[in-house]
Amino acid sequence: MTFAAKSLLHTNKPIVVMEIALDAGTLYFSNHDAEFGGAEVIETLYSSIKDGYVLYSSASDTFAVVRAGTTGTSVNDSSVSYVGGAGYVHRDDFMATMAIGRGFFYFDLLGLAADKIAGAKLSLYKYDHGDSSASVQQGTQAGTLTTADYNNFTGSEFGHTSWAGSGYIDIDFDAAGIAYIQTLIGSGTAKLCAREYEHDYSNSEPGTPESYFNGCFFSDEAGTTKNPKLTLTYNDARFYEGRVLSFGSLSRSVSNVEGDFEISDIKTTLSDADGYFKALNQDLFLNRVVTYKIGFEDDDISDFKTIFVGAISDFSYDEATFSITVKDITSNYMERDYGGILSSTDFPNANDDIINKKMPIMYGEHTNPTKATPIDRIGTSKDGNIYHNDALWANVYGAATGTGADDTQTGSYYATEAKKFAGGNYMAQRSFFYFDLSGVSGNLIATAVSLSLFKSLNGDSSVSVQQGTQASTLTTADYDAFTGTKFGHTSWAGSGYIDIVFDAAGIAYVQALIGSGTAKLCAREYEHDYSNSAPGDGIDYSNGLIYSEGSADEVPLLKITYTSGVGVIPCYLIDPTKDKWLVAGHAMSAINDVFIPFDDAESEPRLVDSANYTIALTETYANGLDADITTVTFDADAPPANAVVTVNGDGITDGGLLQNPIDIIKHFITEYLSMTTSQYNATDFTAQTTIATNRSYIGAGIISDFSKRPLEHIEEIARSFGLTVFFDEDGLFTLKFVN
């Protein structure tokens, strides 16, 4: 009958008991002396292979002489079975032989707890004959059987039974037999002797000829299915001493929305008029586990219901009482130290603020959106234009040298132009620009580039841009100082700044010069000059712009776009000499992006080219979880030591990336707090894992604030998902979704 049903219907008095688990054993208390029955526990032991038999056979001795003999004529401790192994008496008329055989068995009881047994029986597997009955009694044989053990037994039989059956035949022990076994539990070896009962044990001479064989198997038989065995029955009944004057009260509560729980302390007062507690070593009490149970007067103690499991957090005593304060058991689990520590021995070059720091613990997938961030480089004042004037378009288009050059324009100018004067010459005008990129971080990755020119005057057609090869100071000789195909072109119909977006070749050209050189660009009228199409007579295709000598908000710009952003996971510089940064104190499944400041430590973070660092997802380090940590080592483009380095990546795996929030909590409490299924409610965890899976809940986070108790981290996770965590009535850590 379960507690639930019984507590409703039962009329007997309810009882509260408490158990204090000390290192040296458990103390049992109630509010009055009481013993409660317990559950039956069965222990099965097998005889050692030293078992066997000793026999006395004589062609001249009488039954009385043979039975009372002190030394046998033969011994065997290596047979698998024997026809008279459980004892026999044989009288052979033809050979005038009188023989008696006795079996001897050994059962090691050293490894058993010293509980009180309620029953014992010897079971021998029948072999061949079963002519009478077999008895068992205490043996006194040597550790190794010899013929001198023939009469090494003592006292009366513990029991006997007919050997008429098959398979295992049980001989149940009487009280004396149980007492004999009890004395040896936890301390010695039970020795037993089996004898033929009706004639040998009972001293009744057989007729002539008569044989009474009772066969059995011994422990030399392979396996244990036929081995001699001793079965012990326990009853874990317990006596509870009536020292409790007041149990006190208990309060446990959870929030149905916030995820936190509260458990009160229990203050229990026990009688100590005899000084029992004061005589004990006081150190034995602190932090020892106390269990409170409730049941009924006539219950087995196994039917009592556990209502609270805590640990002694304080105690006090006076002349007649001893009081203990029992705190919820969270303190035993949730205040454990956790996480690995970076040691100065292992990282002698690390800064002091890193040493003895705990290593972050990361779960789940961490990504953070990046953004395209432009930087603008202003053209140098050497920019300007060159034109060529000729009667033939072919000469204008293909000329090597210009007719004139001007790099001093301060305002707007018809900077790219293709024109035919009415009835006169053709003319083309080209602009050349310089952008110093040496000051840009050499490891910036350009994802987009455009030349941005401020339109001033006409916008008659389009403007193209391509690589320039002009000298550092423009001369007419630079009229054809360009190479390759255009990087891009665009209509000059708009107003203000007009961007000419570069193609991949243009981006590559600029990328190659970032951090080291000057980008030279040539802008040309597109439809006629670049495309080699002579303008019609009297038509002018001019596209005006402003050079770098113009006002600051109109100057030519080279716009370089790169990827910026910040990783979710901050890193710690653990070895400046190797530019090695710690990501996590355990193995991770992936690092996807690494971010460092753009220039100095204070500047905006940017994505690092993956070619510039090496990831070690499982670097061996004894202080890490499972002796692994995760690091990033910069091979190039290393940030300054005081930089903020962040990464995105995937955390701990356990049969796949841990993302289910319940699995994350379970991993943390088992791997970092060393909690076992005897300390958390595995059934509840499994059920809630299923709920989280069905709801497609994904968790990700970092445990890096080690000033927090472990429970605070767990509650942070719980609150994130609408979970409530608490310790159940059995003291097991558990959790449930409340929504």
Place this chain on the structure above:
Amino acid sequence: MTTYSDTNDILADSYSVRPAIDDIATRIYYMYQFLYISSLFLIEDLKTDSTQETNFGRTYPRYVEMLWVRDKTTADDIATRILARTKTLQLISEFQATIAILANDLLSEININYYAGPVLVTDTMTITKIEIDLDTLVVSIEATKIP
């Protein structure tokens, strides 16, 4: 689910009900995608029940920091569930019972039969508090009515 009765398992004159006004929330402000380097949430969102706000005549905000949530699907679902649970006035029952009630633990769901005036009412409740006087074996229970 076990049913307990105020004429049998609940101690006489111990049953009471009060509204959980502090738990009302008609507007869930929730934040997720925590950025550790700046200690800021990158995303803030909102779930509202305007009907209930009209009924109550005011808004009841609740701020939920989802430190361990980074994806919208999870965050939205959690916020929706919180709103569904808290947008109506929840009732908290308090009563004293025999030890029979200890067959349940925190967050167990139970049915309570009780008379609200002349009417027999059965409510399903979640146990949120258990207090036991271990000397008298009187058990005090606090439970929230499941909407």
